Amino acid sequence: MVQNRYQDDDYLDQAPPERRRGRVGRVPPHSREAEESVLGAILLSRDATNKVMEILDTDDFYEPVNGLVFEAARRLFNESQAIDVLTLAEELRRTDSLERIGGHERLADLSQSVPNIAHADRYAAIVAEHSQRRRLISVSQQVTDLAMNLDRATETVIDQAERMMLEVNDEQAEGGLLPAKDLIGSVFEDFEKQGNQLTGLATGLKDLDSQLMGLKPGSLVVVAGRPAMGKSAFAQTVAINVAQTGGVIALFSLEMSKEEILTRLLSMVGEVNSSQIRAGVANRQHLWDKLIEAAGRIHDWKLYLDDSPEPTVTEIRAKCRRLRREEGLDLVIVDYLQLMPSADVSSSRNPEYRQQEIAGVSRSLKALARELDIPVIGISQLNRAVEVRTDKRPMLSDLRESGAIEQDADIVLFLYRPEYYAKDKDKEDVKNKAEVIIAKHRAGPTGKILTTFAKEYTLFRNHAGPAPPDVYQQTY
Structure with a gap:
């Protein structure tokens, strides 16, 4: 496992709510090994990168510095640029993030942390599963706050709570703005099937x-x-x-x-x-x-x-x-x-x-x-x-x-x-x-x-x- 000197308690307290320690003092579910294996696979294999990019988003990483590395890699991926230790370091330097993630040394360590590149999609699935559990914890805490608010009608609280839980359970990508060009292929595939x-x-x-x-x-x-x-x-x-x-x-x-x-x-x-x-x-x-x-x-x-x-x-x-x-x-x-x-x-x-x-x-x-x-x-x-x-x-x-x-x-x-x-x-x-x-x-x-x-x-x-x-x- 790559040593990460940025993950002390003070840093955790500054992280987003779903990454902080739970209300009972427990650290939320995550796998540092899986996150680092995913990043290492991205540095070593284009095929692994293609698989990982379909599964994960930046917010799925518990370690904020790992999220920074992934986000930089995704920018290179979207621009069809090669991804390796050198190009990724340069991209991180461009956004003043290289030293924050541990410099060249940490990227080199990540490239050597992959047990098996062929299993990159499985490592990504582990990261995604832990991310979903953290979102569930976060939503549960929000539901508790809703239920404690006696000014809200019980029916409204139940409906909102159920909707929030279902959103966590939804495995499909959420709707958002997409370039029309990205939809052309799938639409024509539908035409052919119909x-x-x-x-x-x-x-x-x-x-x-x-x-x-x-x-x-x-x-x-x-x-x-x-x-x-x-x-x-x-x-x-x-x-x-x-x-x-x-x-x-x-x-x-x-x-x-x-x-x-x-x-x-x-x-x-x-x-x-x-x-x-x-x-x-x-x-x-x-x-x-x-x-x-x-x-x-x-x-x-x-x-x-x-x-x-x-x-x-x-x-x-x-x-x-x-x-x-x-x-x-x-x-x-x-x-x-x-x-x-x-x-x-x-x-x-x-x-x-x-x-x-x-x-x-x-x-x-x-x-x-x-x-x-x-x-x-x-x-x-x-x-x-x-x-x-x-x-x-x-x-x-x-x-x-x-x-x-x-x-x-x-x-x-x-x-x-x-x-x-x-x-x-x-x-x-x-x-x-x-x-x-x-x-x-x-x-x-x-x-x-x-x-x-x-x-x-x-x-x-x-x-x-x-x-x-x-x-x-x-x-x-």
């Missing part, structure tokens, strides 16, 4: 998927419509299709109980008329058999239901984080936005607060989608302006109570069933027809597609017949 395949989560409605290319990770998808258009049924149809392919879904319903949702799912999956279920099926063997078969299919799905009254986005976020850790998570559905309280403003139901409240909800759901990197479907009501127009198809201006929903959403889908408004409901051009209007699509075309709505099962299906000429039109 071909005609979906780039997001399939809804199971093939014409909709061909328009949207699936629901993209990190996107907020708003499904809206007037009463009786099938908003909840549409979301539940998507949930069924995702669950059947092995996806994990969290469905939060503020309008229906878990038992009501499960009853509807049994009707949809078993294709048993919901009115027959309500009338009783225990003595009707063929219907009972259908429901038993449907229950067996649902039993094997990873579909989670929550009917908590007025859950806040904070509560939903905490439940989704927990589910993702335990099972994974592919889709979140919230039914519906206007029933959710927001922690951002007063909980008063005074209309003057509602626009701010719904804006806070939509903004938080968008943040949730980005944090979990999955699509979030939020169901929304429309205002009554639709009913006074001759054409009952919704428009973006019909979104109820807040333009923020339109602003935050990546995709806005409106549901329109012409049969509901038709005088002759048995006409072939309206019976069982349902339009899905893509009113907003941040990453592609808008337009509309036609589906079949089996109202006896409250189930959306792919449309089998020819579509009217104005359907499937795309607008860019």
